[in-house]
Amino acid sequence: MITEYHRPATLEAALKLLRRKQPETRPLGGGTLLSAPSTESVAVVDLQALKLNNTSLRGKSLHIGATATLQALLDTEGVQPALAAAMRHEASYNLRQAATVAGSLVGADGRSPFATAMLALDAQLTLQPKDETIGYGELLALRAEKLRGKLITKITISLQTKVSYEYVARAPADLPIICIALATWPSGRTRLALGGFGDAPALALDGRDNSGLAEALENALGEAGDEWGTAEYRIEAGKALLARTQVDLG
DSSP states (O other): OEEEEEOOSSHHHHHHHHTOSSSOEEEESSOTTTTSOOSOOEEEEEOGGGOOOOEEEETTEEEEETTOBHHHHHTSTTOOHHHHHHHHHHSOHHHHHHOBHHHHHHHOOTTOHHHHHHHHTTOEEEEETTTEEEEHHHHHTTHHHHHTTOEEEEEEEESSOEEEEEEEOSSTTSOOSEEEEEEEOTTSOEEEEEESSSSSOEEEEEESOGGGHHHHHHHHTTTOOBTTBOHHHHHHHHHHHHHHHHHHHO
């Protein structure tokens, strides 16, 4: 339940509100998460006036404003096709028009295709007030603690990175039972992220030696059983998806 609504004109004013200990105060971007029914009382800080929705290409990096919508990012020239596919899988067109990039990353659970792809891409988040940069993987485990009194203003990804996204679901439009995002850099760096289960996507491998991808996948999925699928099923399906992503990336 929203008990207070604020629409500050400056970043400083927004941060002052977010640093309050009482009442519980949260940023409001697209509103897709905060609009869900809840008995919890919260104050919200509407970010619309802060102009955090711009997306720009700087060199080989894409700088994404925190309140840019998923659809705006999907429509951005140069975005990797696999990342665009993950966004289409994440939500319908109408929801993508409202959901923000930062809100989707912060609110994601383990079944989020978009969060899985951004984890593989090693998305870098800029936090204010101290212009701090943190990798998305570093943020995931302790989101509430690391974001208390802070605000994500920008997300950066490299467009030099190749990424492939594959998934298995009960129906094409369903969220995945298991999904894989495999990213490679020109330097030889490889990151394997897994989704479809748990509270957050899992990073299975980050390194220059990709010979252990299958073993890393199996280790990461060893206890990934839930009501949607057993760990054994996810391991077998995951290996098949991994083979597809490796072929895709050449």
